[in-house]
Amino acid sequence: MRSCRILALALIAGSAGAQDAGTGQDVIPGGPAWVHHAVVYQIYPQTFYDSNGDGIGDLNGVIAKLDYVKSLGVDAIWLNPFYDSPFNDAGYDIRDYYKVAPRYGTNDDARRLFAEAHNRGLKVLFDYVITYTAIDHPWFVASTQQLPNPHSNWYVWTDNVWISQPGGGWVHGFGQRNGNFLSNFFWNEPALNYGYGTPDPAQPWQLPTDHPAVLALRAEMKKVMRFWMDMGADGFRADMAGALVKGRDPKHETLGYWREVRKILDADYPQAFTVSEWSGPRDALDGAFHADFYHWVAGFNDIFQKESWRIGNGTTDGHSFFDREGKGDITSFLGPYLRDYEATRGKGYICLPLGNHDIARLNNRRTTDELEMIMAFGLTMPGVPFLYYGNEIGMRQLEGLPQVEGCYKPRAGARTPMQWTGGPNRGFSTAEPSRLYLPVDPAPDAPNVADEEADPGSLLNRVRKLIALKHSESALAAYARFAPLYAEKNAYPFVYSRAGGGETLLLVFNPAARAASAEFEFPAGYRTLRLLAGKDIQVIKGERTVRIEVPGGTYAIYQTVN
Secondary structure: OOHHHHHHHHHOHHHOOOEOOOOOOEOOOOOOHHHHHOOEEEEOHHHOOOOOOOOOOOHHHHHHOHHHHHHOOOOEEEEOOOEEOOOOOOOOOOOEEEEEOOOOOOHHHHHHHHHHHHHOOOEEEEEEOOOEOOOOOHHHHHHOOOOOOOOOOOEOEOOOOOOOOOOOOEEOOOOOOOOOEEEOOOOOOEEEOOOEOOOOOOOOOOOEOOOHHHHHHHHHHHHHHHHHHHHOOOEEEEOOOOOOOEOOOOOOHHHHHHHHHHHHHHHHOOOOEEEEOOOOHHHHOOOOOOEEEOOOOHHHHHOOOHHHHHHHHOOOOOOOOOOOOOOOOHHHHHHHHHHHHHHHOOOOEEEOOEOOOOOOOOEOOOOHHHHHHHHHHHHHOOOOOEEEOOHHHOOEOOOOOOOOOOOOOOHHHHOOOOOOOOOHHHHOOOOOHHHOOOOOOOOOOOOOHHHHHOOOOOHHHHHHHHHHHHHHOHHHOOOOEEEEEEOOOOOOOEEEEEEEOOEEEEEEEEOOOOOEEEEEEOOOOOOEEEEEEEOOOEEEEOOOEEEEEEOOOEEEEEEEEO
């Protein structure tokens, strides 16, 4: 063994952290039991299915396709924002937290969506966006007034429009108020005021986290959460979850808010599931969320999302581990991942999303076999997999699309309409093509559900089988133990084991176009290996080690048989 593999094995030696030291049993994080074996399907509502022919998807369109969603074998849906909005940022700029945007339908449609999903055994997560609002939210409009009012301090305002503040995000000279406001993303998304962790006495506008206005805002946002939970939601994804309190936050007041929310959920909605967009699991899983997305961690881009960097920056820099060129480095991902994984075992889950609305599609000039391998990896790693709509059929990352509602590259190319058929508008809408939210894939061979339903070897049907495998194997539970067995710098393959419920799996991934081999220690005592997915490879069992020979572009999932 070379040093990097020894380090990886040392981090998980004896599956430390994967079992309770006293009992040797799997450590299962708190939260609803349905999550432990779950797969979540993300739906971008404006491009999923258009039920009324206006060129934009809607909630009734989601309802119409729930049987398809159920057929995938997934357990839950995450819906991107469907609130009333001016749509300068695709609905993340919220104008009314308590109202469905008319283009999507009504609150009654949302209520019916929750009920219809539940009738099919599906949970529904909403997008909880509470770090900023739209610039024309009534709260912000009130805060722009010079005379004090109940919403004056619900946003971060300085006390002098002529004095600039260090750092970006400040908008100058807006409205009647003598001050500048802080934006949290786009300039027209003013930051809600959760206070400053260490207010500067020389800047009296920096409110402490226990200021009455801050506490009133926090109470209102909890009311928003309860509103949608009471309507029938089963949890939420929290947008920019780590960006509440401004400046330094030595008392972890941002985490404090989320812990308060967790207490409400545990008491009143014990089956609710929450996942954060934090990319900091040591914080997010510390008594707050059940899971944390890992997609903004640098190492994540080194497995299969370098495309976002390439497209967004117009370069060819970087190499993904799952590129066929075989120049990736699994250790750049695995090093930080293992440290976070070990630190959070038993507290919650780290999620590796299989695409989402902010990053490029997985199919950026990839084959069906290559996409299947990525799906197999994402569905067999620890945690709760989130599958982005359309990636199950291999929808392609499109290029050269117009910016729509803030979806600059690579976002626009990953948010195009779901491709249901090979017919007009790919079955997404009956509107004229010019009225579509974004163009559909114009290629004659554009992947679509209808064609793939009829093809047993399609990516769609392969993904269904992988999801079924995740449900059937106890060693693929979200909490089942994870141990890298072979992970060398700038080398292939990547080999790991999962173990739980008395079962052990061996998983091998070689995305490179060339053959690769590996030798590693593997738990003794098994008689043979049974192939569950992928292709059989040459496995030579020694007295203390296992040696494998892996053809290029091959993965295998084996179950040990005693």
